[in-house]
Amino acid sequence: MSESLINLSELKFKLKKELDEPSNPQLAIDELRTLIKGDILLKSRMDDAFMLKFLRARKFKVNKAFKLVVHGMSIEDVFKINLMILEVISEHPDTQLAGIVAIADFTGFKWLKHYQYLSPYYAKKSAEVVQDSFPLRFQGFHFINEPLYLYTVYSIIKPFLKEKIRCRVHFHGNNFDSLHKYIAPSKLPTYYGGNLEFDPITWVQQLLSKEQYLKELEQYGYNR
Template identity: 40%
Template structure:
């Protein structure tokens, strides 16, 4: 199965969504780009690529309010500096083995009924913390978000996440430390320039409550409203994503998942220049 990172211009339908939801009009785009470039030029503490296509990554999720985009870029730079050992010099080649041989993180080849990217994170029994650390999960997640931000369709329509905890045991529970939870929640809520529309928790056993006790205090109101718990009830998940856009694994009509990192790593590898461009961004 061939995965593709779609860098083409947004469709007419998506452009309409951008105008209605993100204030994306020619006038707002021009004004937003100019103001954001001026703000970045006046700030010698951070460095970012200032090409129009790159700045659109930050203007879209902040609805073309340049000051909000600038504040987002500063938070991203701060997060990257604080966790430089994880993200500062990160490239796909560094974690290629994990990319190629894990099914902890996966991307559906199809979008959902609203045109959103679907990311699946399996942190149940299939995840062996002794083989794949939480830091490695964070690195892969970080690189996947860098790849997703290349897609104008995803910049506008956003993404949803399915967190699958099937067969979660104490090995997985004890691996989810407060430090990991803090880094994950800070990244998602403060330093990720993507429109995260929904997070769906599925197959979560009673043991998951121990994990949620660690994470819940860190979840802000905006994100909390977008988190949905379904347990093993796939019909509950179908209330958000119809079966027509889900694989059999989740009660859907699409074929069972038989793809993984080995299939979508080549697509990521085809955009190494973007990862290098991102590596140069951040605090001076």
């Protein structure tokens, strides 16, 4: 077995221990499924893989995982494209275990096209997605090439964020050295001063290949 495979195996073991993942997660999966079935207004997926990603997002605390399912089904479709991307990457078991680090690059961002999202309403919705409505562990948020008015936007969102999330928000401007203090260049694409070759077209094609899966997700949620 190669060293990389050994390291990956060790990482998965460490992460599962960190999440308090039981040796047999089926009991927690069944318990969460029972809670969902008990909510007669909630229409949700019932497969084990779906249950497992919500349980991992809440360290196998079943009641908290159930609340996450409920919030996720109730949230309005505010940022549909981003949510589609998150849905796709959240299906991967390694992502469920390790969580994600998000980088928002504001190069070319047009203020007039997006000013409507700067209200307290949308700020609160953004906070809900990160904290209470999506089965992913958000490990960090890094903003680069951000305009000055983004600090005003963040001041609107900040009151809705929990302290542990606030500590994971970082602004770097165009200083990639600052970004590299948190994310090693070996994990970043070349255009962020890293070593990885990343083709966004390939990623878009992967997303489009999940079209049927994403359409199936639209049938789930609360009956209005």
